[in-house]
Amino acid sequence: MSAISPSSQRLLENLGIWGSLNATDCCAYEAMSVRDALGNGRIGFDCADYAQPSLGHIVFNQAIVSSAWQRVHSASLISPIEGVGVHAFKRVASHMSVSLDDGREIDATLVIGADGVNSRVRELAGIRTCGWQYPQHAVVATVRHADPHQRVARQVFLDDGPLAFLPLGDGRSSIVWSTTPRHAEALAALEAAMEGELGAMQQVGARASFALGLRHALDYVQPRLALIGDAAHQIHPLAGQGVNLGFVDVAVLSDIIKQARQASRDVGEHGILRRYERRRKSENLPVMAGMDLIQRLFSRHAEPVNQIRSLGLSAADRLTPLKRLFAQQAMGFSGDAPDLLR
Template sequence: MHERYEVIVVGGGMVGAAVACALGHGGVRVALLDKAEPLRQWPEEPLDIRVSALTRASRLMLEQLGAWPGMARRGVSAYREMRVFDARAGGELHFDCADTEYNELGHIVENRVTVAALWDVLDTLDSVDCITPAQVAGIETDTEGARLRLDDGRVFAADLVIAADGNDSALRKLAGIGVTGWDYGQHGLVATVSTELSHRATAWQRFLDEGPLAFLPLANGQCSIVWTLRSETAKAHLALSDADFLQALEEASAGLLGKMLGVGPRAAFPLRFQYANSYTGEHLALVGDAAHVMHPLAGQGANAGLLDAAAIAEIVLETRREQRSLAGRGLLRRYERWRKGDNLIMMGSMDVLNKAFGIQSSEVAGLRSAGMSWINRTALLKNIFNRYAMGQRDDLPTLAQGKPCW
């Protein structure tokens, strides 16, 4: 015996929860499976060291899903400017929302805030069942759809399964979908820090020899840092005392925000370039990190995943309105065509930037900084970069345009 749904979403992080919300708004019978239900409440301190820089497109999507009010209540931080520096040769880029029609370039949001707000919405959607704890142990397919077997013996069936279970996706492996990629030999060190000078609602990024150091503004006046370092350096920095770490951070920042006054818990995660060789399998679609992992230097990973969520939801709902089967291959082909190319362009751009700033020669550094300064002086180019970074580009899913898709 098994319970039947139209769609099963595996993984209740921000991308999986967003898919389930969009489908639930459209009345689709959905099961959302996750290992555990996320926290909805927590103490004010410490802040979550995992944050995302959400674009305007992501905000518009989250507003349509009904999650933004819950996010704003828990705390979001608008950033109005972005300043990028090349420490080796002095190049600089400055983006300002005053040069756009909007009041901000984006928002820095703790990941747990986005997830909790989406699960609040899921509670209100009658057609969505959130099932925890749930650990997938196997998948079987036939012409009518897929059946998921959990490690406790329960079985769930659906026309379509959406895997949002992360970069080490169990479903991707069970479906036999391989990946292409490589390790960067770098880790991203993350922490929350207090600084002498105000962050001025500005996202700061300084490119150093080992990788970029970013200070992302938080609503309480602190900054979330993402510091890309060689893996061995990152591990050494995790082992430093708070005082020694703050001294190293202050030196690396070159005084951008004055003295470093305090630091919370630190963590580091390995950085990797990775994409699934196929975004789809039999009755299966991969979204978010299950489909692609990119360098965090421009903070686009979460936004790309949310666009995946919006795209697959839009296609499912359109297919359903046309009374066509959700078990058909055409739905999956359309999703892969829509999202794989866009993601590969973004991933490739991040990869090229990371490698370009990793070149140590003074000649390359001079050319690189000259290019940055040229872009900074060219209003048209800056506007193109600004709009792309804000998610304002062609072929966006309907939700990311601020319109419902149900």
């Protein structure tokens, strides 16, 4: 499940992916409530305050992937090769010669590494990363609860990490609990952790667990090669921004490729790709730093820090211009939007 921002929704609409999602695949959330369980701090957002029909949608990842594959299969200019990894590649002056795991060789003007945080493409290119692991795992599960979620996405910062309740179309909620690796105890404590806000609960989906970290590629591009998504940047999921940042990468790279084509330039040229890198690094780095700061701030339990944090959260709730800035960032409405996000 992912929280998809309105700006990412536009990208998926423009690519003909959003339209084939079923109503049961996504749930619009109209408000968001964030509170600090260790103090009285809380902040809330309502889509009506920003003249938007929603703050975003909670969408099944598999639904987006299936719908994207449908589009790929129906596009006459794309020849997908499925279920095969990249074994190696060699840079030749006019192209990249890519050998696949099944022995096939293909020539590419540009190789785009979109293969996640442990990117093989990044490794083969010898691009180094910096980052660290958080002492947290995210436990993901689906729960049914007695009281309606009222299309509100809820997040509470607990002693051991943030717990998010994300509303689903059928009345259930998807939870993401970033906690110590004590998964078994985690779900048993769900109701108590939410202080009964949603009534009695029943776990209805399988639990999955993910190690959490921050990782940033030192370079996003090389001649004839670009990294997008988690291959370039991995962040803590506490604000549900990871996939949304990846979608902006897609939109910006797409603009740059289009402009290069219109100017009859080679899209694999390092100078052209560097424009993508400069823009995305300057936008991704502040978000990464912000998420890391929040993660660290809410991991400290010394008394003065708790109080300052709670006061800060409540003060931000009253500072309308600051709140608007947060909301616009989360909805993906900040900055000069590339074509696919318009």
